[in-house]
Amino acid sequence: MALPLLMIFIGLIVLIWSADLFVEGAAASASQLGMSPLLIGVIVVGFGTSAPEMTVSVLSAMQGNPGISLGNAYGSNIANIALILGITALINPISIHSQMLKKELPILLAVTLLAFEQLYDGQLSRTEALTQLAVFIGILAWMTSEDIKKGNEELVRDVETELEAIPTSLDLGIFWVVVGLTFLIVSSRVLVWGAVSIAQSLGVSDLIIGLTIVAVGTSLPELASSIMAIRKGEHDLAVGNIVGSNLFNTLAVVGLVGSIQPMPIPADIVNRDWLLMALLTLALFFMGYDRSRNGYGKINRLEGGLLLATYIGYTLYLIDTGANP
Numbered sequence: 001m002a003l004p005l006l007m008i009f010i011g012l013i014v015l016i017w018s019a020d021l022f023v024e025g026a027a028a029s030a031s032q033l034g035m036s037p038l039l040i041g042v043i044v045v046g047f048g049t050s051a052p053e054m055t056v057s058v059l060s061a062m063q064g065n066p067g068i069s070l071g072n073a074y075g076s077n078i079a080n081i082a083l084i085l086g087i088t089a090l091i092n093p094i095s096i097h098s099q100m101l102k103k104e105l106p107i108l109l110a111v112t113l114l115a116f117e118q119l120y121d122g123q124l125s126r127t128e129a130l131t132q133l134a135v136f137i138g139i140l141a142w143m144t145s146e147d148i149k150k151g152n153e154e155l156v157r158d159v160e161t162e163l164e165a166i167p168t169s170l171d172l173g174i175f176w177v178v179v180g181l182t183f184l185i186v187s188s189r190v191l192v193w194g195a196v197s198i199a200q201s202l203g204v205s206d207l208i209i210g211l212t213i214v215a216v217g218t219s220l221p222e223l224a225s226s227i228m229a230i231r232k233g234e235h236d237l238a239v240g241n242i243v244g245s246n247l248f249n250t251l252a253v254v255g256l257v258g259s260i261q262p263m264p265i266p267a268d269i270v271n272r273d274w275l276l277m278a279l280l281t282l283a284l285f286f287m288g289y290d291r292s293r294n295g296y297g298k299i300n301r302l303e304g305g306l307l308l309a310t311y312i313g314y315t316l317y318l319i320d321t322g323a324n325p
Contacts, residue, residue, distance in 0.1 A: 004197035011191030012217040014183055019051040019221060022180030028173030050248040052218035055188040057253045058260065060210070066263040068195055071210020072218060073253045074273045078211075079219045080242045081280040082311035088226045088238055089304025095235040096288035096297045104243045105285050107139060111250050112278050119265045119274060129258025136251035191217070207266060208318055211273065219245075239288075246281075276314060283307070 053076050060068040088094060114135065118128045191214065199209045222245050229238040257263075288297035299307075 001198065001201050004194040004201070007190050007194035008198070008213060008217070011187045011194060012220070014187035015052045015056070015191060015218070016220055018180045018183030018187055020180075021176055022051060022184055025173045025176030025178075025180055028176070050245050050253070051184060052188075052221065053245075053249055054253050054256065055184045056191060056214060056218055057257050059185065059188045060192050060206075061257040061261045061263075063189075063192060064261075065192060065196055065206050066257065066261060067205055067207035067266070068192060068210035068214055069257040070254065070263075070265070070269060071207045071212075071273075072214045073249045073257070074269065074277055075211035075215025076219045077246045077249050077277050078273065078280060078314065079215050079311065080222055080245055081277075081284055082307045082314070083216070084219060084223045084226050085239070085242060085284070085299060086304045086306075086308030086311060087223065088230050089299040090301055090308065091227065092230050093301055093304070094230060094238055094299040096239055096299065097235075104240070105281075105288065108243050108246055109281055109285065111135070111139075111247055112274075112281050115250050115254070116270065116274055116278070119270050122265050122267070122270075124254070124258040124263050124265055126259055126262045129255045129262070132251045132255035133259065136247070136255060139247065139251070205266075207268070208321075212315060212318055239284075276310075280307075280310070 053072055057069040057072045060066070060072070085094065114132070118124060118132065195209045195214050196206055198213070199206045222241055225241050226238040229235070229241065284299075287299045287303050
């Protein structure tokens with residue numbers, strides 16, 4: 001048990017480090033190839049924090065552990081809202097611009113319903129998985145075009161500042177992409193081995209391990225970026241990171257996993273995990289509703305505490321049911 005726990009710990013540290021390295025190298029390479037800072041911000045940096053979820057889930061599926069893949073994707077979504085936004089709101093109440101309620105959050109709600117339609121029959125087919133990927137590409141293209149229309153000068157400034165701090169040589173950028181991707185794959189394999197070993201030692205399903213240890217670990221980049229954003233007063237960025245990550249996990253990660261290995265869907269995924277994910281998404285929508293009519297809603301500290309308590313209760317329930325199947 002000690003060795004798998006150590007491997008999970010080491011795997012998570014290297015996973016997060018290599019994801020940052022990969023994103024920085026990709027951003028530098030894209031800049032040298034002529035991609036605009038706006039597109040780099042939306043495509044490369046915007047979804048870069050989900051690289052850990054993607055690599056872990058894809059490798060788990062390839063190794064025949066679909067429970068970890070699905071648990072990681074949906075568990076990360078639950079952790080993003082309940083754990084990360086809960087902690088962030090406790091540190092500082094989060095303001096949500098009404099525009100996000102009109103556009104991004106309704107899209108996330110629609111995608112969550114699409115996930116139910118794909119899962120409720122107890123089977124994720126390759127056709128359904130490819131449909132999810134197609135929907136993701138369509139949403140990404142639409143969001144990118146919207147950002148281009150608006151100009152989004154703040155995002156451009158943030159990306160330009162980040163690009164100044166990373167290597168700008170194309171050769172060096174490609175080198176860091178290769179190094180980052182290599183360590184992403186190696187650390188993911190180490191993490192999955194540790195997770196499967198713990199699941200076998202404890203006699204619990206790999207789904208439970210994916211929903212808890214793996215999901216929280218791969219969500220750490222979102223936690224760090226949300227806390228940093230809220231301390232800088234960038235409230236929309238803090239929530240936007242979570243919405244973007246959940247869209248990526250629900251469509252791209254599950255879509256890739258299902259394309260590699262169509263799989264049966266455990267009933268608990270639909271009856272327990274999807275249901276909680278949907279309720280948390282609805283709660284985020286209503287918490288962000290503009291009650292003062294000043295153009296902003298707010299997740300206050302009480303609501304943040306309720307979100308965090310929900311996550312703690314959910315995790316304890318998973319541990320109890322995992323230990324007493």
